[in-house]
Amino acid sequence: MSCQRNIMKKALNKTESVIALGSNKPSEYGEPTELVERALEKLGHISESNMEVSSFFWTRAEGLEPGAAKFLNAVAIITLNDDWSPIGLLRTLKQIELELGRHKDYGPKIIVNAYYQPRPIDLDIITYGSVQIDIPGLVIPHERAWKRLFVLEPLAELRPKMTFPGSAKTVSELKQALLSC
Numbered sequence: 001m002s003c004q005r006n007i008m009k010k011a012l013n014k015t016e017s018v019i020a021l022g023s024n025k026p027s028e029y030g031e032p033t034e035l036v037e038r039a040l041e042k043l044g045h046i047s048e049s050n051m052e053v054s055s056f057f058w059t060r061a062e063g064l065e066p067g068a069a070k071f072l073n074a075v076a077i078i079t080l081n082d083d084w085s086p087i088g089l090l091r092t093l094k095q096i097e098l099e100l101g102r103h104k105d106y107g108p109k110i111i112v113n114a115y116y117q118p119r120p121i122d123l124d125i126i127t128y129g130s131v132q133i134d135i136p137g138l139v140i141p142h143e144r145a146w147k148r149l150f151v152l153e154p155l156a157e158l159r160p161k162m163t164f165p166g167s168a169k170t171v172s173e174l175k176q177a178l179l180s181c
Contacts (some may be wrong), residue, residue: 013082014048017089018126018159020142020151024061024071027101027120032072035100035121040076042096043123047078054154061118062148069118075126075154086128090138093123126151130165141165149178 021039023032030038036056044051054075061068080089101120126142133140141164145151152175155162160172169177 014079015082015084015129015131017078017080017128018155019043019076019078019093020122020124020126020145020154021074021076022071022122022124022150023120024069025118025120029099029101029120032120036072036074038100039096039121039123040074042099043076043078046080046084046092048081049079051079052077052158054157057150057154059150062150064118071150073150073154075151075158077158086125086131086133086138086140089125089128093125097121097123126155127164132165141167146174147178149175152178 021036023035026032027035029035033056040051040053057073058070059073061071097120102122124142124145125138125140126145128140131140142151146164146167146169152171156171156175160170162171163169164171167174
């Protein structure tokens with residue numbers, strides 16, 4: 001009976017996390033489409049249940065020089081068991097980035113400047129359940145997600161009525177507000 005109760009407890013303690021994916025620079029592991037697909041495959045291995053994936057969206061490169069390659073963006077919703085933590089997920093995402101060729105722009109000294117650089121793959125935690133975190137190197141919900149169409153558009157495709165922790169507006173409302181600017 002005790003063993004069965006522990007299994008039930010584990011089954012009930014799942015957390016959904018929204019991950020944004022982006023790529024606009026090939027690496028030795030492929031072109032942007034292949035890199036996003038490989039990252040999704042790796043995310044699928046850590047998700048406890050079927051992962052939800054948005055369509056792929058090509059968007060202009062924000063903050064980069066005119067004419068910079070467009071970004072391929074998508075959103076995945078993964079389910080994690082209670083053995084995971086936001087920091088553990090962040091470490092895993094950074095490891096996936098390294099495995100897919102993001103070497104030169106990753107590191108504690110460069111992260112501040114890496115926001116606006118071409119990259120083979122970028123994986124960001126947008127939400128982690130209803131958790132709110134603000135520590136150096138990790139802010140959840142992602143501090144700029146609500147003003148990024150390349151996050152809101154794919155997320156609205158999957159969860160239009162979702163709200164970010166600490167926000168009253170839905171993803172669809174946030175997206176519409178950006179489109180009307």
